[in-house]
Amino acid sequence: MEDAIGELIERLFKGDRRALARAISIVEDGAPGSSRIMSSIYGKCGGAHIIGFTGPPGAGKSTIVDRVARHLRKMDKTIGIVAVDPTSPFSGGAILGDRIRMHEIAMDPAIFIRSMGTRGHLGGLARATGDVIRLMDAFGKDYVLVETVGAGQSEVDIVESAHTTVIVEMPGLGDDIQAIKAGILEIGDLFVVNKADREGIDKTVAELGTMLDLREWKDKEWKPPIIPAVAKEDKGVAEAVEVIRQHMEYLTQSGKLDVIVTKRLVEDYHELTRDLLWEQVLKGSKATEVKRLEDEVRSKKKDPYSAAEELVKSFDQ
Amino acid sequence: MPMDKRYRILVAKPGLDGHDRGAKVVARALRDAGFEVIYSGLHQTAEQIVEAAIQEDVDHIGLSILSGAHMTLVPKVLELLEQNQASDIKVTVGGIIPEEDGEELKKAGVVGVFGPGTPTDDLVDFLKSSLGVEE
Numbered sequence: 237m238e239d240a241i242g243e244l245i246e247r248l249f250k251g252d253r254r255a256l257a258r259a260i261s262i263v264e265d266g267a268p269g270s271s272r273i274m275s276s277i278y279g280k281c282g283g284a285h286i287i288g289f290t291g292p293p294g295a296g297k298s299t300i301v302d303r304v305a306r307h308l309r310k311m312d313k314t315i316g317i318v319a320v321d322p323t324s325p326f327s328g329g330a331i332l333g334d335r336i337r338m339h340e341i342a343m344d345p346a347i348f349i350r351s352m353g354t355r356g357h358l359g360g361l362a363r364a365t366g367d368v369i370r371l372m373d374a375f376g377k378d379y380v381l382v383e384t385v386g387a388g389q390s391e392v393d394i395v396e397s398a399h400t401t402v403i404v405e406m407p408g409l410g411d412d413i414q415a416i417k418a419g420i421l422e423i424g425d426l427f428v429v430n431k432a433d434r435e436g437i438d439k440t441v442a443e444l445g446t447m448l449d450l451r452e453w454k455d456k457e458w459k460p461p462i463i464p465a466v467a468k469e470d471k472g473v474a475e476a477v478e479v480i481r482q483h484m485e486y487l488t489q490s491g492k493l494d495v496i497v498t499k500r501l502v503e504d505y506h507e508l509t510r511d512l513l514w515e516q517v518l519k520g521s522k523a524t525e526v527k528r529l530e531d532e533v534r535s536k537k538k539d540p541y542s543a544a545e546e547l548v549k550s551f552d553q
Numbered sequence: 554m555p556m557d558k559r560y561r562i563l564v565a566k567p568g569l570d571g572h573d574r575g576a577k578v579v580a581r582a583l584r585d586a587g588f589e590v591i592y593s594g595l596h597q598t599a600e601q602i603v604e605a606a607i608q609e610d611v612d613h614i615g616l617s618i619l620s621g622a623h624m625t626l627v628p629k630v631l632e633l634l635e636q637n638q639a640s641d642i643k644v645t646v647g648g649i650i651p652e653e654d655g656e657e658l659k660k661a662g663v664v665g666v667f668g669p670g671t672p673t674d675d676l677v678d679f680l681k682s683s684l685g686v687e688e
């Protein structure tokens with residue numbers, strides 16, 4: 237019997253990049269075979285250092301990812317890049333343009349770049365981004381660099397997927413440094429203030445520093461460094477790469493890495509169980525009950541809480 | 554998991570000319586029609602285009618060529634696709650293409666050739682039917 241998915245998984249493990257590309261599409265589309273692909277590759281995950289890059293649109297995330305990748309290549313590391321851009325809520329389509337900044341590295345056989353649309357998911361990543369990262373990890377990449385949607389303040393999803401989160405800022409976003417504060421300060425392991433060739437760089441760096449100092453830092457706790465950079469000219473990038481390396485060392489030595497990894501495994505297990513249980517429910521004997529209650533919610537006869545409770549109770553009968 | 558297929562199209566601008574206004578208009582029209590457009594920018598070599606098409610696992614490649622170099626660039630793209638067992642990815646060319654060149658390119662495997670004034674709706678319709686997009 238022909239087993240296209242099995243064959244695909246085999247090719248993936250042999251390092252065939254077309255198989256990786258196709259597997260990503262299947263998982264992204266939630267097409268038949270996606271669960272099987274993910275469960276076969278899970279055991280091979282864990283080797284990659286996953287680095288997230290987030291920050292406002294135009295700050296230079298793609299440029300920095302490109303430069304960081306080039307530095308890592310000098311250390312002979314292999315790299316996967318996942319670049320997420322927003323999907324239009326009106327058409328469901330998207331323009332994914334991050335490759336524009338990555339021409340130099342695009343032909344390097346040790347680098348694999350994939351663009352993704354958010355497809356309606358909020359939080360700065362697509363629903364399938366976590367799985368795409370895992371696929372690149374299992375494929376054997378030493379580093380996976382993830383560029384999130386630069387929506388401003390809501391892209392906190394990345395901390396759930398990355399080991400190291402880099403916040404990319406730039407001077408002259410009005411006097412709007414307040415905007416950075418919301419959520420972003422807590423998630424950054426490193427702040428790169430890009431476009432240091434522009435006016436206002438000192439002010440932005442200083443304000444960021446002040447805000448970080450408002451918190452109390454414990455002895456031996458990781459305090460995120462602030463690095464001014466001109467990514468376009470490769471200035472500050474080597475320093476950023478060194479900090480990223482040190483951060484991984486910190487995670488390993490402090491035991492935090494183990495905690496993160498274990499926590500994510502358990503979370504994945506919970507999430508997958510939820511998904512599978514729900515699928516079972518939709519296919520099972522209560523399918524009509526699900527539909528009936530959904531109609532009542534739709535027509536506002538029932539609120540979602542009561543409907544959910546009623547559905548769950550119906551399983552006891 | 555719910556099925557959520559999007560058709561992906563690489564819009565690329567090979568060659569040396571520096572105008573990508575047309576390519577951007579096409580990219581936006583395709584986005585507005587629900588496609589995921591991977592836009593890779595100016596001055597792309599045939600090798601870069603095919604590599605991007607493979608990594609991004611696109612369903613189609615749209616090449617915008619105004620430089621007159623279509624008779625060398627396009628066959629190169631087709632050849633590289635074949636070398637990579639990726640000839641299932643079809644190619645459309647837009648730009649200033651003389652009619653006889655267009656015919657020759659079609660013989661070589663290009664599925665569509667469009668002049669500069671083509672309404673974007675026509676392009677969208679062509680791609681939808683070429684890819685079998687259901688609405």
Ligand SMILES: Nc1nc2c(ncn2[C@@H]2O[C@H](COP(=O)(O)OP(=O)(O)O)[C@@H](O)[C@H]2O)c(=O)[nH]1
Pocket residue numbers: 291292293294295296297298299300337386430431432433434465466467468469
């Ligand atoms: N002046 C200046 N411009 C930069 C620098 N780094 C990137 N840019 C430019 O900023 C623009 C946005 O960069 P991009 O990497 O696409 O930003 P992203 O939207 O955050 O991914 C591009 O035109 C880059 O060339 C820099 O260090 N200085």
Ligand SMILES: [Mg+2]
Pocket residue numbers: 297298299333334383
């Ligand atoms: Mg970008």
